[in-house]
Amino acid sequence: MDLDAITEYSALHPKPSGLILQYGTAGFRTKAEHLDHVMFRMGLLAVLRSKQTKSTIGVMVTASHNPEEDNGVKLVDPLGEMLAPSWEEHATCLANAEEQDMPRVLMDISVKAAVNLQQDAFIVIGRDTRPTSEKLSQSVIDGVTVLEGQFHDYGLVTTPQLHYMVYCRNTSGQYGEATLEGYYQKLSKAFMELTKQTLCSEDEYRSLKVDCANGIGALKLKEMEHYVSQGLSVQLFNDGTKGKLNHLCGADFVKSHQKPPQGMEMKSNEKCCSFDGDADRIVYHYLDVDGHFHLIDGDKIATLISSFLKELLLEIGESLNIGVVQTAYANGSSTRYLEEVMKVPVYCTKTGVKHLHHKAQEFDIGVYFEANGHGTVLFSKAAETKIRQLTKELEDEKRKAAAKMLENVIDLFNQAAGDAISDMLVIEAILTLKDLTIQQWDALYMDLPNRQLKVKVADRQVISTTDAERQVVTPPGLQEAINDLVKKYKLSRAFVRPSGTEDVVRVYAEADSQENADSLARAVSLAVFQLAGGVGETP
Numbered sequence: 001m002d003l004d005a006i007t008e009y010s011a012l013h014p015k016p017s018g019l020i021l022q023y024g025t026a027g028f029r030t031k032a033e034h035l036d037h038v039m040f041r042m043g044l045l046a047v048l049r050s051k052q053t054k055s056t057i058g059v060m061v062t063a064s065h066n067p068e069e070d071n072g073v074k075l076v077d078p079l080g081e082m083l084a085p086s087w088e089e090h091a092t093c094l095a096n097a098e099e100q101d102m103p104r105v106l107m108d109i110s111v112k113a114a115v116n117l118q119q120d121a122f123i124v125i126g127r128d129t130r131p132t133s134e135k136l137s138q139s140v141i142d143g144v145t146v147l148e149g150q151f152h153d154y155g156l157v158t159t160p161q162l163h164y165m166v167y168c169r170n171t172s173g174q175y176g177e178a179t180l181e182g183y184y185q186k187l188s189k190a191f192m193e194l195t196k197q198t199l200c201s202e203d204e205y206r207s208l209k210v211d212c213a214n215g216i217g218a219l220k221l222k223e224m225e226h227y228v229s230q231g232l233s234v235q236l237f238n239d240g241t242k243g244k245l246n247h248l249c250g251a252d253f254v255k256s257h258q259k260p261p262q263g264m265e266m267k268s269n270e271k272c273c274s275f276d277g278d279a280d281r282i283v284y285h286y287l288d289v290d291g292h293f294h295l296i297d298g299d300k301i302a303t304l305i306s307s308f309l310k311e312l313l314l315e316i317g318e319s320l321n322i323g324v325v326q327t328a329y330a331n332g333s334s335t336r337y338l339e340e341v342m343k344v345p346v347y348c349t350k351t352g353v354k355h356l357h358h359k360a361q362e363f364d365i366g367v368y369f370e371a372n373g374h375g376t377v378l379f380s381k382a383a384e385t386k387i388r389q390l391t392k393e394l395e396d397e398k399r400k401a402a403a404k405m406l407e408n409v410i411d412l413f414n415q416a417a418g419d420a421i422s423d424m425l426v427i428e429a430i431l432t433l434k435d436l437t438i439q440q441w442d443a444l445y446m447d448l449p450n451r452q453l454k455v456k457v458a459d460r461q462v463i464s465t466t467d468a469e470r471q472v473v474t475p476p477g478l479q480e481a482i483n484d485l486v487k488k489y490k491l492s493r494a495f496v497r498p499s500g501t502e503d504v505v506r507v508y509a510e511a512d513s514q515e516n517a518d519s520l521a522r523a524v525s526l527a528v529f530q531l532a533g534g535v536g537e538t539p
């Protein structure tokens with residue numbers, strides 16, 4: 001390691017002294033102007049991680065659904081998954097080291113993690129459409145270069161596309177070809193195969209309106225459109241040509257405000273969906289004939305997908321196990337429906353896809369979705385091999401066709417990360433195959449009315465939780481207060497946790513009516529404010 005060169009280059013990306021940032025739920029995220037040093041240092045860290053794992057590592061520059069002024073960065077581990085927790089700590093230490101200490105901290109990490117510095121390193125880089133992303137990704141490249149790492153800059157890509165590239169490169173192309181063309185080819189081939197029988201029928205032409213949050217999803221969907229145009233006609237809105245990124249549109253806005261995005265023409269009963277700013281989340285929605293807005297979130301997506309997979313498994317007669325993984329934010333009705341009606345086991349993990357992804361890996365088929373629409377389906381190696389084998393061996397035509405469908409579903413899902421484009425194609429294929437309208441899908445179960453609020457406190461870390469974040473441990477008295485409030489309402493549930501991406505405490509409540517859910521959420525917010533050091537206006 002050439003410490004002099006590192007010191008010299010680091011001075012070109014100086015850390016504002018005293019600034020402390022945390023590698024949170026989804027990497028570093030804050031105002032873009034505070035991130036130059038973090039980007040340079042994540043370039044350095046990615047090289048160490050690449051040397052240590054002897055694999056290609058990804059660096060994605062994005063702040064997903066955050067406002068346009070923000071930016072962020074996260075590292076992608078060898079199989080396209082989120083960075084390992086011990087390296088999140090290294091990332092936090094390196095990002096927060098004062099300028100003069102940085103080279104030493106870097107050395108310490110390489111010693112602690114037993115990095116062989118002689119090993120080659122290869123980094124792939126991607127970025128979203130934020131005005132600051134190009135310059136910041138250049139700072140990542142500076143970090144990679146000063147440690148003599150090799151790199152490939154994919155430029156503008158969605159977050160899941162970068163995860164896909166990392167996965168492809170570390171499996172010698174077995175997962176797919178590590179190019180955008182390879183990604184489009186793989187997904188569109190699986191989609192067209194899945195839906196080809198239905199195209200011959202007199203099915204109405206399948207069309208979908210997509211709110212792209214004025215983000216990268218618009219560019220990439222435009223590139224992909226012609227590959228699938230025979231099976232699906234998409235109409236893009238909020239494509240970034242006029243509106244501001246994530247402003248009053250996109251999956252996060254639609255989910256948290258429970259209302260339609262601006263900038264999208266919605267006629268009654270038309271099937272619509274929204275991506276988030278880096279296209280790793282998707283939610284569906286429509287207006288009914290009375291003009292009421294209906295949201296179909298990640299929970300209902302997980303339900304549609306798992307019921308489809310369960311039917312296919314039944315048809316091929318294989319006893320592969322399916323598990324559904326959710327977080328505490330999953331609507332109570334969805335959990336009940338999955339467990340009681342569909343009879344599939346449901347598990348709850350902490351918020352953040354890395355936790356869900358990890359749990360989903362325990363099953364032959366692990367379906368995971370956050371309520372906000374971030375998720376995918378993982379197939380174990382054994383399950384995948386079995387299914388591919390059955391497509392060749394089965395003689396019964398019906399069973400063979402079901403196995404072929406499953407095989408295409410495996411290829412259509414992005415196994416590295418939740419992916420709005422891939423999930424959209426899976427959902428469209430299922431709706432077509434099952435001849436379901438968006439209203440019929442929505443009618444699977446009724447969501448319990450719910451409300452999410454945010455509370456400002458002096459230090460959100462005073463709140464600690466257990467039981468997959470459903471119970472508060474500290475500060476003392478807060479859980480008891482929540483319990484007392486919950487008892488006052490029917491079908492009610494509430495929990496609070498510190499956000500990993502914003503400086504707030506999140507409050508979630510559900511109850512038998514919207515009025516009650518709102519009132520419970522307000523009462524719990526007040527308890528947080530009073531018992532956990534609220535600042536500013538009383539909720």
Ligand SMILES: CC(=O)N[C@H]1[C@@H](OP(=O)(O)O)O[C@H](CO)[C@@H](O)[C@@H]1O
Binds near residue numbers: 025353500
């Ligand atoms: C309630 C909620 O939607 N929380 C989101 C949000 O995390 P917080 O830790 O709640 O800020 O951003 C994460 C990253 O995108 C996402 O994984 C998670 O689901």
Ligand SMILES: [Mg+2]
Binds near residue numbers: 064277278280281
């Ligand atoms: Mg996102």
